[in-house]
Amino acid sequence: MTITYNALSGALAAQAALNTVSQNLANVQTPGYTRQGVLLKATASDPGTLSAGNGVQIGSLLRFSNTYQLQQMWRANSDLGAHAQTQPYLTALETVMSDEQSSISYGIDNFFKALNAAGVDPTSSPLRQQVVTTANSMAQQFNSIYNVAANQVISVTQQQQAILPSLNESLAGIALLNKQIVSVGGTGTNTSALMDKREQLIDSVSAQVGVDVVYNPNGSVNVSLKSGEPLVMSDSASTVSYSTESGSPVLQLSYSNVKFTLDDTKVGGQLGGLGDFKQNTLIPLQTSIKELADQVATRINAAQATGYTAPGVTGEPMFEVPATTGIMQISDGFTSGGLAFSSDGTPGDSGNLQNLIDVKGQKIQLSSLGNTDVVLSDADTQLVGKLGIQSQQNQALLATATTVRSQAEDDWKSTSAVNSDEEGINLVEFQNMYQANMKVIAVANTLFESTLQMFG
Numbered sequence: 001m002t003i004t005y006n007a008l009s010g011a012l013a014a015q016a017a018l019n020t021v022s023q024n025l026a027n028v029q030t031p032g033y034t035r036q037g038v039l040l041k042a043t044a045s046d047p048g049t050l051s052a053g054n055g056v057q058i059g060s061l062l063r064f065s066n067t068y069q070l071q072q073m074w075r076a077n078s079d080l081g082a083h084a085q086t087q088p089y090l091t092a093l094e095t096v097m098s099d100e101q102s103s104i105s106y107g108i109d110n111f112f113k114a115l116n117a118a119g120v121d122p123t124s125s126p127l128r129q130q131v132v133t134t135a136n137s138m139a140q141q142f143n144s145i146y147n148v149a150a151n152q153v154i155s156v157t158q159q160q161q162a163i164l165p166s167l168n169e170s171l172a173g174i175a176l177l178n179k180q181i182v183s184v185g186g187t188g189t190n191t192s193a194l195m196d197k198r199e200q201l202i203d204s205v206s207a208q209v210g211v212d213v214v215y216n217p218n219g220s221v222n223v224s225l226k227s228g229e230p231l232v233m234s235d236s237a238s239t240v241s242y243s244t245e246s247g248s249p250v251l252q253l254s255y256s257n258v259k260f261t262l263d264d265t266k267v268g269g270q271l272g273g274l275g276d277f278k279q280n281t282l283i284p285l286q287t288s289i290k291e292l293a294d295q296v297a298t299r300i301n302a303a304q305a306t307g308y309t310a311p312g313v314t315g316e317p318m319f320e321v322p323a324t325t326g327i328m329q330i331s332d333g334f335t336s337g338g339l340a341f342s343s344d345g346t347p348g349d350s351g352n353l354q355n356l357i358d359v360k361g362q363k364i365q366l367s368s369l370g371n372t373d374v375v376l377s378d379a380d381t382q383l384v385g386k387l388g389i390q391s392q393q394n395q396a397l398l399a400t401a402t403t404v405r406s407q408a409e410d411d412w413k414s415t416s417a418v419n420s421d422e423e424g425i426n427l428v429e430f431q432n433m434y435q436a437n438m439k440v441i442a443v444a445n446t447l448f449e450s451t452l453q454m455f456g
Helices: 002-026 067-098 104-118 125-185 192-208 269-305 353-361 376-416 420-454
Strands: 036-042 056-063 211-215 221-225 230-233 239-243 250-255 258-262 308-310 363-365 373-375
Touching: 002 036, 002 056, 002 420, 056 192, 067 125, 067 192, 067 211, 067 269, 067 376, 104 125, 104 269, 104 353, 104 376, 125 192, 125 221, 125 230, 125 239, 125 269, 192 211, 192 221, 192 269, 230 250, 269 353, 269 363, 269 376, 353 376, 363 376, 373 376
Parallel strands: none
Antiparallel strands: 036 056, 211 221, 221 230, 239 250, 250 258, 363 373
């Protein structure tokens, strides 16, 4: 009887819908889970028959996923990764370089204050020793700040290396899931759980590097860098590594025996953010600190050479570059007696002391400041100011990326996440649908039994 078939198909459809509701509710707290549903469609009546129809059938299982929302979420994750990774380094540098007691400016100011104080009595042993002591302190502060930057270079490089194993593992996982989705999907099996895992892996990759994702008709995805190099093509994955063949680390991508050389300042995500910070902020800053130390030492040594410590005895260099570590130190064996304050060697003369003091007001050039003329005493302040601006800009971009990512996640959840209230409504509706169809079956059985009794 058609009435029985119709009701049975309705009960089975309601049961299938209830299965999806139960699955959704079971995974309401599962990270990355995409809610599911069923698409019901009416079954037409047989040709040549005057009938309302042959019930209902399940057209397909639905997976409420929006590609645009996913892409937005991954793009935001890449920006977030880039700025979040660099901010701790910027903050640490800014804190150390601007500290009143440990900054380079503090060391320079104290050194020239000691020179000015020595003008009161150029022959005073304590005042002359104070000049040597503050000169040594200034050199140590140069070395200390330089070493902070040098250690950050090492730390950033190590962190970049540490990202690669996880990145390569995720890429291999995406390729394997592509293969499983194509294989299992071909048999008509639901692949939603596999797709959820794949999207979580892509999200992880997007935090590490910027990605473009293309969905293929067979259910697989292709993942590539923003610059076009392939990361995953169907069931084949690339590997990313640093090569040291040229002496310095060079980022390379290997795919099907083809190697691509990458610019690690432009790959996006955590890897790109660290590369950009190291190449465009940290190394230039480190270079400028050394340039500043070199120019301070060179000009003080030049002023020393124009003076005398005694009649006929010219001043010797006060500073030198260490043979092993650091960028500046007091010349080996230099003492307060080597200070060439006199212009002719006469005891008590301070004619050359002013030449030493005048070094502070001389103009120098630093590469990270665009090689423009800056006063030596202001050079460190300008370096710190530029670093502060970079830190503030990165903080602003980090705040924006955090907001965009949060909004992208909310947009995704509005479409793809499980809503307990909505599923509760669905549960009641499909339960009623199931019970109604079972009542129809009961009515059909009663009618059938009544018919049999008529002919009994």
